[in-house]
Amino acid sequence: MQALLSLSGAIDAVSKKLGQVSDYLVLFCALISAGNATVRYFFSYSSNGWLEIQWYMFAGMVLLGASYTLKMNEHVRVDLVYGSVSEKTRLWIDIIGIIFFLLPVCLYFTFACWPFFYSSYVGGEMSPNASGLIRWPVKLLLVIGFGFLFLQGISELIKRIAALVGAVKIDTTYEKPLQ
Secondary structure: OHHHHHHHHHHHHHHHHHHHHHHHHHHHHHHHHHHHHHHHHHHOOOOHHHHHHHHHHHHHHHHHHHHHHHHOOOOOOOOOOHHHOOHHHHHHHHHHHHHHHHHHHHHHHHHHHHHHHHHHHHHOOEOOOOOOOEOHHHHHHHHHHHHHHHHHHHHHHHHHHHHHOOOOOOOOOOOOOOO
16 A cells, blocks of 8 residues: 555656646736737737637646646535535545546546647647647647546545555545635
8 A cells, every 4th residue: 555655646746746837827828918918009919829829828727737636626526415424435435436437537538639639740730820839739738637637536546545444544525615
């Protein structure tokens, strides 16, 4: 179990770094957006490339930040019973959800997105917009994002099983949104 927990810790460390990259992408996207608007209004110049890099960064924020969001247990959860059951039951709900939903979906999308990226890379796909960007980097983000979300799912599975056998203590509390 200790070797698996070490693997989980390594995956968690990578997810934390990806979360930090995602944080910086938010800043860069805001700066590029402000800079693009400033140049457009003061100098009457604009480029589709600046607009496209913003949605590339937004894709990076979401796809690279997803594994960190899961690690921090801040992901969207449909709480029908989760908040009203025991901690052990919550661990089992998480384990079943990870095994039967999260891992298969992430694995499917990781492999399904690979040909999408690869054909774009090999074909040198470019944006059809004037001064648009190459498309394969944003398509590669799909593969990387779902791949790391899969790995973080493995890490979360290891931690939940370890918690069930008493090897670690994890917080399974869920705070309902204030809607």
